[in-house]
Amino acid sequence: MSTILDAVITALEAGSLGDDVQTYALAACTGELSDVLEGSTVSDPRRRVGITDIAGAAPAWLSAIRVEGFRGIASGDTLNLDPGPGLTLVVGRNGCGKSSYVEALEVALSGSSVRWSGRKHSDWKKGWANLHHPASKPVRVSATLTRDGVGPVTVTRTWTSIAAEADSAVASLSSGTLAETGWEDAVQATPPILSYSELGKIADARPIDLYTPLYRILGLERLTEALEALLAAKKAPEKLAKDWKTEAKALAAELTDVDDPRAEVCREALAKRAPDTDAIETVLLGGATGDEGPLAALRALAGVRVPTPERVVEVTRDLAAALQTCAALSATDTKRLHQTAELLEQALAMGLGPEDDCPLCGTETPFSADWDARATETVTSLRTRSAEASAAERALQEARRQAQRLATIPPALRAPPEGMELPDIAEAVALWSQMAEAGDATLVAELRDTHALYAEAVERLSAAATTALAEAQDRWRPFHHRLSALVEQADAAAAAAAQAKSLVAARKFLADLTKTLREQRFAPIRDRAQQVWARLRQSSSVSIDDIRLGGSGKRGTLDLVASVDGTDAPALGVLSQGELNALGLALFLPRATSPESPFRFVVIDDPVQAMDSHKVDGLALLLAELAQDRQVVVFTHDPRLPAAVSRMQLDAKVIEVRRGERSHVGVHVRQEPVRRYLADAHKAARASTELGDRVAGVLVAGHCRSALEAASTRVLRGRRLASGEPHAEVEALIRDTRGLQSLVALAKYDGTHQANKIFGALNNQSPRLADAFRAMKEGAHGSTQGYSHSLLDLIRDTERICHWVQA
């Protein structure tokens, strides 16, 4: 099975989603969505896949859990385990610190614990620190895992902030070497730990409480988190886009009531499906309605300039002066002056001398010697006078033109906008416009007065226009601001809308994928769970016909289709607490032991709980079966599981956790009981100097007696159970049998009535064995004087008796 990221990438590559959508979907899965949305550079998730590939991680076995100052364990204590396939039972009473090891392992590997995560009451979150642990010393949990072909690795988490709540405290701790191992995903996907808290959750009745841990088992949490992240992430851009649209709509509605040509343009621009912000921007920049329309007319009116009085005076004076000059020259016949000059010039050109007669009038020799000079002078004078006359004429024309031009009416005045057609002003303007065609005399006489009238009128009109314009601007200003804000945010809003859309698409994609993966991943679990249930249910009349995951997210449900003796029934209603626990195991074990997991170990905290003895037997078999290729570590306070394991002669190592003063927890490996009692006897014998011979003697005798009891009950159980006798009856028989002789007789001869034969039978073997048997009987009550051999002899002989019983 590939990782979630692999599955996501494969599905993305098979689909045809946009780049944005793909990026969002991936980033949501890698927890980098906010970075992506903020625009920071993000490591390519595709590259990270190689690191977190479960399949690539080396198979790992658990070799030690070390705990210091955490939960029930104060001083540093190590639980050593044998890395490799096999069943290990860690036994201890309630509160002895068993679960502390489980939770320490959970925290070391995952950084959190089911015990506190999701709990509301802060006692759960704060209760992780050990009360006997000095606050100044760091809290430390570590797990040592042995990896095939790679070597051991120790994952340690250390933190000091005792006061903090667990999650924040653990969040800040060093993550050790977990990242290197490639287990981060595996811890999520195939959690190798089923804690008491988790089993307890499975037994809770709310559908979501059943769904959540099961869903968790599927390792799809990354996707769930991604879905939540995407849901949360789309809120901001969605709001931005929506707010923008709302404002655009509101503006459009309000603009219909605004008497301003710009309002109309903007309203139309806003009314479009995709608001035409370019058009609005043009309006805001003063374009679109600038050259025409009432506002432009007002603006033109406000800007109308009239000739200054000084200019009018100047023009009038120039005209008057020109008129005067012309009047003075009016007697002059300029044409004649011109012709005379030409005539004289022609005469001069003829070169007339004193001998010549006048060619015009025939007068004889009228030309004196200085005629030439005089005629030339006359010509010059005539020319000058002629030019002066022309200049005066032109000056007059120019002056008149100037005066008339002053009276040109600016276009703004010709068609004043609505509300600006004041009658007296029109009159003044009309009068002034007449000046453009007025004669010189009228101009000189009236130009100034008419101008005064006109200037005053225009000034008033201009002022009125300015006021009207200002009023229009005042009305418009708020819209201007809002429209500019709208235009300014248009790009952002459009981008936000697109982003929200992409996020929604990414979410839909992941939601669909989640559903598909859920089906895929749950199918084998369901099959295996049904097998396991069949194994565990033993005599239960409830059969689980189908297990389905329904709903999703916070509304997820686990549907158990069950039947009781062939009749359909609501599963949760008919399952007992113990059966629910069994069901929890049935559902959990397949996932934790899936072939894809790099964890070859599975740690189960107190799976027995409310199970009845039949189910415990089923469980023991199941665990032993699992232990053939997995390292199965089971923590339990219930002696029935080790008892069942022993009874069925399943291979298992038993470790005992014991709680001493001030949270010092001791770990003791419990061997097979006969061996253990004999070892205890040896210890007592070796300690005879410090204990005293008498005490050492009774202790050795007591332990030897226990060894023989253990050997006898083992034989008895094995035989009776093999013959099909119910477990409870065998246990009752053992419980009710009083006296060592009776027990041994039951074991050896299968009957208590043979009790009196034991001494004789042992004596036949060897008198020493009979002595030893008597010594263990009496010594356990304080009397050892009758035994003449050494304590080591007693132990050795006890061993022989045990063999004899078991033979």
Next chain:
Amino acid sequence: MSQDRSAEAWLADARALLEAPGALGASAPRSVALLSRIALEEALRSWLDRNAPGARAANFSVQLLCLQHYADDKAFARRVAWTWEALSRATHHHGYELPPLTVDLQRWLQVVEALAVQRPE
């Protein structure tokens, strides 16, 4: 049986072992229980000698009945019987029953001590 050694002597050994398990390690709790039970049996025999002479010859369950019969404090007598049961359970092999806890042993020792110091009125 073990008349040569007083209940107090066995009790002292049991206490010492409870406080310092030394080399016995994991077997210490069961060892303490064994010594405590011997102390209880010895203390009961002494008590019977003072209060019901001749009763020590009977088997132990009869001895416990005698205590119940002759003792003024019936509740205490019941507690002694119950303690003996508990100590026996702890010293015999019982499948995978777990060894007794320190607090259990302390409680049981107190009962035995109380029995050992009871003087005839």
